[in-house]
Amino acid sequence: MVSELLDPSLYETLFPEGVTRYAVGGLFVGLGVVVIYLGTGIIAGASTFLESTLSYVSTQTRFQRYRFDRDWRVVFVLGIVLGGVIYAVGWQGGAFVTEVQWWRLLVGGFLVGVGTRIGKGCTSGHGVCGVGSASKTSIVGVVTFLAVAVGTAQLVMALGVMP
């Protein structure tokens, strides 16, 4: 396995952009979670913000249970947006604009919004925080959404939907 990974052509096939960008980015993501954890004891995932923010405008019990969390979660997300701005200004050299079609973003986003709240977590909540906690629930969640996402993306590609 290791010797195969050391083979330059295979490495080039699996990681055409190298791994440094991804690993360094991942370390920063983890560091962000750790800073909040060390200061507050809170393990913050990204998707609770969706429901906690809805508590400002909806009286549904499902959202109101997050009302004591909602202010700092807005600040957390403003920080995430600001982090993206800093990257774009300092490293990216201008804006990145996706070419993925709007209906894929809208419909996919809708399913992400439903799924993450029913499934108790998203890529950061289950993937980074839950896996980091060695939570069996989160590992099952990650394996499930990763496998289904791979299948979906492969199907979409096979159907010729581009981009």
Next chain:
Amino acid sequence: MTGPDSHANSPLFLLVVLAGGVLFGFGLGFSHMVRPEVVLNFLQFSDLGLLFVMFGAAVVTGVTFAVVPRLGATAPLTGANYGRRLKSFDTNVVVGGAIFGVGWGLSGICPGAAYASLGVGNVPIIWALVGMFAGAYLQGRWRSYRAEAPEVAAGAD
């Protein structure tokens, strides 16, 4: 997790949350996970580098969550005990995870990356954010309704 009597609105608390968010969002930008194309390339096996984002981050959190709770300290800004993120398992985890997977595989974007994507100037990601809020709202409405009318929900099952 934080109650009405917590320190959740003190300036220092919010500053730490903001700083953590900035690092988190910068990492998502730096890793290119904010680009749906990169996520779709990963899911379609043409560039597996994204594995290093999730696992790189999970190694950092994993070491922290394993070591810090054993030090016997409490969080300076809230007095909370240090714990781990452990959620109960039920079929919702699999059902929700599968729905999330279809959405992620179709759009190439997840919640944290969508917020950061807005930051890198990706205006069309607003479509995904609108979808996420709509999806979170509809499931919340439905679950609030079920919780308040259990006899109807039992019939609906």
